[in-house]
Amino acid sequence: MKLFPTTVVGSLPRPEWLRELILDRKDGRICEEKADPHLDRAAAMAISLQERAGLDEITDGEWRRESYVKVFAERVRGFRNDLNISNIPYPAVVEPIEYYRPIAACEVAFARPRTSRRLKLTLPAPYIIGRRMWHPDHSRDAYPRREDLMEAVVPILRREIEAVRAAGADVVQLDEPWLSVMVDPEFRAREGIGDPEPEMERCIDLLNRTLDGISGIDTAMHLCHAHFQHRHSTSGSYDPIMPALARARVGTILMEYATPDAGGIDSLAGFHPDARLGLGCVDHCDEAIESPDTIVARVEAAMRYVDKERIALNPDCGFAPSVQNPIPVDEAYLKLKAMCAAAGQLRQRHPA
Secondary structure (H helix, E strand, C coil): CCCCCECCCCCCCCCHHHHHHHHHHHCCCCCHHHHHHHHHHHHHHHHHHHHHHCCCEECCCCCCCCECCHHHHHHEEEEECCCCCCCCCCCEEEEEEEECCCCCHHHHHHHHHHCCCEEEEEEECHHHHHHHHCCCCCCCCCCCCHHHHHHHHHHHHHHHHHHHHHHCCCEEEEECHHHHHCCCHHHHHHHCCCCHHHHHHHHHHHHHHHHCCCCCCEEEEEECCCEECCEECCCCCCHHHHHHHCCCCCCEEEEECCCHHHCCHHHHHHCCCCCEEEEEEECCCCCCCCCHHHHHHHHHHHCCCCCHHHEEEEECCCCCCECCCCCCHHHHHHHHHHHHHHHHHHHHHCCC
16 A cells, blocks of 8 residues: 555535435435435545545545434434434434344445545444434333443444445444543533543444454544534543553554644554554644645654554544535535645655
8 A cells, every 4th residue: 555545534525405315315305216316426426526636545425324323323223313312313222223224335336336446434333323322211122221232233333344345345434433532521521421441441342343353344443523513522632542542453543633622643652553543634623724735744743653654644534424514515625635635745755
């Protein structure tokens, strides 16, 4: 693999017409069969956008999904989405979950013949599914504890990863922002998390059991401070989670480092000894378009802690993890283009 490969975390901002289409499908104003041709054309556009920006590894922009995590509940039986369990309504599990059709392998099946680039498929990790979609008032009959739901998710994700691999994906990425948001004491207080250590251990254990023994496809995980409308929900250095993160049995770990909310680059001193670093070097919460020189400086700062052979370049997070998160698509394109230009500069400055 070339030095300083470029990738996306997952999502691209959706044009307004696409946001409307996805929400119309969710609310039953258009059926899946009639929505799919429009979604196919949208996904082809997302692929072209990323190729034009110069990315080495792409997704379909997650342009078929309402959100990066709700896609699980959309395609797995056992959830209800009309219970309004948070300010951004999440489905709640109400029955034992059942895998009855692919969750996201269809995204790969469509994209694979339409690009020669490395193709990534993203899935929510078990811990965040349990945190987001278990509710004490609605879920106890199906799963007495949220941990029981997390356990039930593992075999379903493993089955989906097999389908994703068969469809032609080069890498599967599990998204687990809850690991990083736990560094924020105010967030832990809001969520009733006293001692975060057992939760961090559970998060990594579930991830490892989801990925252990998987072959024929590269693996990755992403963690971040959650964001909405160019603002993060939490902040804090990654130092407290580095010991747990070092036990993750995964090929690449993508982390936010362009944003000041991540607490600075020094936490990389404790980074995983073997995994590739997906370095967040573009701040999706900053509307200004970084120059390639700015991005180069961020990467070179990380090189004080992680060898260049283990560094990939990516934005801090997906630009729009849900349709409710409106960010201009041109803003994302220009940031990705600048990142790819920076990668070219880095290869000249730091050859193999």
